[in-house]
Amino acid sequence: MVPDPVLRAAAVVDLLALLAYGELQAFDQMAADARLAPDLHRRAVLSAMAAAEIVNYRRLADRLAALGADAEATMRPYVAPLERYHDQTAPKDWLEALTKAYVGDGMADDFYHEVAVRLDSPDRELVLDVLHDSTYADFAAAEIRNAIDADPKVANRLSMWARRLVGEGLSQAQRVAVERPSLALLLGDDLDAVSGLFKRLTSAHTARMTAVGLNN
Amino acid sequence: MVPDPVLRAAAVVDLLALLAYGELQAFDQMAADARLAPDLHRRAVLSAMAAAEIVNYRRLADRLAALGADAEATMRPYVAPLERYHDQTAPKDWLEALTKAYVGDGMADDFYHEVAVRLDSPDRELVLDVLHDSTYADFAAAEIRNAIDADPKVANRLSMWARRLVGEGLSQAQRVAVERPSLALLLGDDLDAVSGLFKRLTSAHTARMTAVGLNN
Numbered sequence: 001m002v003p004d005p006v007l008r009a010a011a012v013v014d015l016l017a018l019l020a021y022g023e024l025q026a027f028d029q030m031a032a033d034a035r036l037a038p039d040l041h042r043r044a045v046l047s048a049m050a051a052a053e054i055v056n057y058r059r060l061a062d063r064l065a066a067l068g069a070d071a072e073a074t075m076r077p078y079v080a081p082l083e084r085y086h087d088q089t090a091p092k093d094w095l096e097a098l099t100k101a102y103v104g105d106g107m108a109d110d111f112y113h114e115v116a117v118r119l120d121s122p123d124r125e126l127v128l129d130v131l132h133d134s135t136y137a138d139f140a141a142a143e144i145r146n147a148i149d150a151d152p153k154v155a156n157r158l159s160m161w162a163r164r165l166v167g168e169g170l171s172q173a174q175r176v177a178v179e180r181p182s183l184a185l186l187l188g189d190d191l192d193a194v195s196g197l198f199k200r201l202t203s204a205h206t207a208r209m210t211a212v213g214l215n216n
Numbered sequence: 217m218v219p220d221p222v223l224r225a226a227a228v229v230d231l232l233a234l235l236a237y238g239e240l241q242a243f244d245q246m247a248a249d250a251r252l253a254p255d256l257h258r259r260a261v262l263s264a265m266a267a268a269e270i271v272n273y274r275r276l277a278d279r280l281a282a283l284g285a286d287a288e289a290t291m292r293p294y295v296a297p298l299e300r301y302h303d304q305t306a307p308k309d310w311l312e313a314l315t316k317a318y319v320g321d322g323m324a325d326d327f328y329h330e331v332a333v334r335l336d337s338p339d340r341e342l343v344l345d346v347l348h349d350s351t352y353a354d355f356a357a358a359e360i361r362n363a364i365d366a367d368p369k370v371a372n373r374l375s376m377w378a379r380r381l382v383g384e385g386l387s388q389a390q391r392v393a394v395e396r397p398s399l400a401l402l403l404g405d406d407l408d409a410v411s412g413l414f415k416r417l418t419s420a421h422t423a424r425m426t427a428v429g430l431n432n
Contacts, residue, residue: 024256027263031247040240040288040295044273047243051267057260072256079256 011182012123013067015115017074018176018183019130020060022108024075025082027053033097042094049136056130063126077179085172089165095147095154096161102140103162103208104169105132110204111173114197115186144212159214166205227398228339229283231331233290234392234399235346236276238324240291241298243269249313258310265352272346279342293395301388305381311363311370312377318356319378319424320385321348326420327389330413331402360428375430382421 030050037043061071089104091097109131116127148155177184187194206216246266253259277287305320307313325347332343364371393400403410422432 021256024260024263027267028247028251031244031266035244040237040291044240044270044277044287047240048270048274050247051243051270054260054264054267058264061260071260075256 007182007185009067011186012119013064013069013074014180014182015119015127015186016060016064016067016123017069017071018078018180019112019127020057020064020071021075021078021082023053023057023060023130025086026050026105027057029086030101033091033094033101036091036094036097038094045139049139059126059130063123078176081172081175081179084175085168088168095144095158098140098143099158099161099214100165102137102144102212103205104165106137106208107166107169107201107205110201114200115183118186141212144214148213155213155215159209159216162209162214163216223398223401225283227402228335229280229285229290230396230398231335231343231402232276232280232283232339233285233287234294234396235328235343236273236280236287237291237294237298239269239273239276239346241302242266242321243273245302246317249307249310249317252307252310252313254310261355265355275342275346279339294392297388297391297395300391301384304384311360311374314356314359315374315377315430316381318353318360318428319421320381322353322424323382323385323417323421326417330416331399334402357428360430364429371429371431375425375432378425378430379432 027050030046030053034043034046034050037046064071064074089100091100112127112131116124116131119127144158148158184194187197209216243266246262246269250259250262250266253262280287280290305316307316328343328347332340332347335343360374364374400410403413425432
């Protein structure tokens, strides 16, 4: 818990803004990924999932406004790190796109979930609510599994890709943490808490990889 | 009116599929255009408008399924002409993107409106309902007008761009009409009706151009 209420309120705004910009970016990325779909049905499924991000964006932006924050100004610090992450990890094909969503959004959602449970209402409920429901992860997981069943060599290529995603993601997360130390405050009050958090994120990630036939 | 009920039912499926694919394409295009937005607020506005297209897509795809049609198969004939239109008219900047939406979607909506009023319920209501509401056109018109106010030279460049859009749009519409003659059947039973339609589309287009300071 962040003891100082002013600091804490600022940290919550920082978090909501990060999530809001993340939704805008995810919309953009998924809309672009939809172009890589092998058929119109899959393209429509992914487009619909992208559209759902915008509904979440709206809810977060409305909450920022209710807190007296300017959504645009509060999102701005996250533009560079998130764009860099996405530029560095532009998927070359449909499976890379789905793996990115499955692995990257999976880890990000786990992280936000950890933070959310430490928030007060109504932000706690709002953040838990805007995390991806499992529809997208289930869809992506099924596509990845099927591709590996059809051609086991795919597993190696996608495993390497997933490692690159995690590496790039952590390096941009670090930039965000340096830029907005308030966010780190939300994570817990001591080093033990933070290292426990990383342990949980890592084992959830490993389980996710294994579940679709990828290796760390 | 198309007298033969079997032909007419096929024509309605063709029309709904064209609209459905148009929504998928519009989503894709507007999501890409959002990247050209000069700030995060405008980017969010355009992203939200793109997301609305997907809701419309879902409604059209559901109706196609209810009519026993395979959405994917029925949309396929329109993929090439619509992709070609969008490839040939990829906007270079924010104002070109808005002008494309304002001029191109405006004309397309007028056309669909003309067809819709000749349909029976519930397709008539469905098509009228999925046509763009005026929010987007109003937003685009305001942006174009402001840009011309700030720099009158912009009017010439955007007027030329609009003429290119209309030319490319008509040429792809012709391809669609050749490919799906059923759609032409929905338009009316004689040449007079068709030429009246074109007259109305043209004068609505001219009015739209004048309203924002563009010339034909």
